[in-house]
Amino acid sequence: MLYPNLKMRLLDLPYPNRCDCCYAKIPYDQQICKECLDALLALRIRYADWAADQSAQPWDGGTVLFSYKDVARNGIIAMKEGDRGFANFAAEQLALLIRTECAPESISFVTWVPVARRRRRTQGYAHAENLGRAIAKALDIPARGDLLTEQQTSLRQHELPAEARSVYAQRFRFCGGNLEGKRILLVDDVLTTGSTLRRCTDLLRDAGAEWIYIATVCARIREPNPADSNI
Ligand SMILES: [Zn+2]
Numbered sequence: 001m002l003y004p005n006l007k008m009r010l011l012d013l014p015y016p017n018r019c020d021c022c023y024a025k026i027p028y029d030q031q032i033c034k035e036c037l038d039a040l041l042a043l044r045i046r047y048a049d050w051a052a053d054q055s056a057q058p059w060d061g062g063t064v065l066f067s068y069k070d071v072a073r074n075g076i077i078a079m080k081e082g083d084r085g086f087a088n089f090a091a092e093q094l095a096l097l098i099r100t101e102c103a104p105e106s107i108s109f110v111t112w113v114p115v116a117r118r119r120r121r122t123q124g125y126a127h128a129e130n131l132g133r134a135i136a137k138a139l140d141i142p143a144r145g146d147l148l149t150e151q152q153t154s155l156r157q158h159e160l161p162a163e164a165r166s167v168y169a170q171r172f173r174f175c176g177g178n179l180e181g182k183r184i185l186l187v188d189d190v191l192t193t194g195s196t197l198r199r200c201t202d203l204l205r206d207a208g209a210e211w212i213y214i215a216t217v218c219a220r221i222r223e224p225n226p227a228d229s230n231i
Pocket of ligand 1: 035036
């Protein structure tokens with residue numbers, strides 16, 4: 001074919017493709033503009049950076065991509081508003097990392113932190129689910145959305161102080177079933193205090209899960225207190 005991408009190029013005229021982080025117009029075959037990619041690269045962190053100042057976690061390991069700020073935070077907001085572009089981009093990057101960190105063929109399935117049914121109905125999507133399903137597809141392993149559920153509450157987690165989050169995390173429930181011997185990849189968007197993922201890990205572990213690995217797009221790293229440097 002002479003112009004294999006002609007249709008895409010023509011579609012690009014009335015409906016320009018936009019960067020998933022800053023909404024700038026970009027060529028039809030890109031997901032994220034060059035500036036945002038460079039900015040994301042500068043925000044790259046490792047799971048160990050988050051885990052360094054935390055106590056022991058109930059999961060067996062984890063992976064994260066970016067520090068939760070600036071352009072990465074914009075991507076997460078776009079994802080929460082239903083934009084699949086950043087979710088797909090992050091899923092591809094996470095899948096690449098997971099492939100190097102653990103053998104994907106040894107993972108039984110991918111699951112994710114759920115959203116309450118009513119909230120899902122009004123939103124029309126669940127961003128951690130979009131992410132989890134995209135990772136499962138990239139790794140060619142099964143995805144399961146039938147294990148965990150969230151009870152509806154009017155509280156918003158990101159507005160709660162850290163100490164209230166573990167109590168709030170009790171709203172997650174296990175739907176039932178035997179997970180004996182299962183090796184599970186558990187997905188969420190942002191790792192903050194870890195209370196949500198701890199609760200979900202405990203529920204899966206109580207049901208018999210043998211190994212649980214977490215994957216999140218971002219993690220909030222505690223900024224060093226400027227006052228400390230004066231000591
Ligand atoms: Zn951009």
